[in-house]
């Protein structure tokens with residue numbers, strides 16, 4: 305897939321930093337650099353950093369490494385991290401991105417913003433599910449108000465409906481969406497995963513309508529069942545039409561703000577240009593910490609740790625589903641989440657969840673996000689997202705009991 309003609313007017317004006325271009329050259333053996341305005345490493349505040357991981361393994365950023373961890377680094381990613389990231393990606397997804405196909409990010413949220421910045425003029429369109437992750441809607445809305453939405457069910461995005469709506473949209477003569485936004489695993493807020501059949505169908509739609517896919521997959525490894533992880537859209541893609549965002553937030557530590565984009569080099573180069581003009585690169589120290597973790601934990605060890613952590617989410621999910629069945633009226637519908645951290649519930653259509661929470665949330669002392677937050681058009685008012693990641697079993701049971709009582713009060 306060719307990308308040049310798809311970029312927004314603003315992103316066509318970006319130019320590479322003449323100083324950033326020197327960064328890789330400065331590491332050439334024997335090079336004497338009068339180049340970048342780097343502070344002298346002897347002035348840095350740190351001498352070493354000792355890290356103890358919960359796995360029992362320790363890692364020291366020693367005297368040799370500390371200067372690299374404290375200094376400016378290349379924009380695409382720290383040289384200490386990139387090989388580990390490639391190894392991780394191939395172990396996880398069965399596809400090895402080349403160095404010019406990776407950009408390390410401050411979380412995948414940064415990638416959502418960059419995609420919108422790079423692709424969207426104000427009259428452009430984006431295809432998104434209804435409901436959709438509000439962080440993505442927020443990132444996209446800064447650039448356009450035009451959303452072509454498609455529904456989800458227990459198997460994820462209803463791709464036949466997307467296809468129908470794209471066909472109809474094309475007949476209106478309006479510009480086609482610049483990209484299709486998809487959260488294939490543990491959909492936020494739907495909690496569902498895109499079936500294999502629909503993954504193939506989505507790719508064929510992307511190809512047929514000549515629209516790239518933005519695959520945002522932070523819950524890929526947050527598996528609540530023993531079933532195997534489905535192949536990513538990027539892995540199934542044969543035409544270079546998927547830009548993928550990975551995140552370490554749900555499997556490592558969100559406060560570190562670590563994620564990365566992979567995809568066609570033409571797009572990744574634009575991600576790089578964007579970062580050159582905004583924050584230069586992700587914190588070197590944080591990248592070195594992740595590099596150390598990946599060096600000390602083989603992918604299989606990391607998978608094992610993630611699976612162990614998922615048991616927490618799985619048992620929380622089970623308690624929440626059990627409580628939903630016991631305490632919520634039968635007229636409330638939900639799918640059992642198989643990945644991720646969320647339960648999406650649909651109340652009887654006449655109940656406005658936001659109004660209910662405004663009126664009774666404080667009285668019943670129970671909180672959740674009303675459905676309208678996930679809508680492109682102020683809809684989904686009768687829906688709610690419940691997160692089961694951070695609560696104890698006792699809190700889940702009590703909270704669901706209160707929710708059931710609040711719904712009954714609202715109905716009466």
Ligand SMILES: Cc1ncc(COP(=O)(O)O)c(C=O)c1O
Pocket residue numbers: 410411412413414437439487492520522550551552553558562563
């Ligand atoms: C679907 C989805 N995309 C992106 C993000 C942002 O993640 P990160 O912490 O990597 O920026 C989230 C966070 O909750 C999310 O649910």
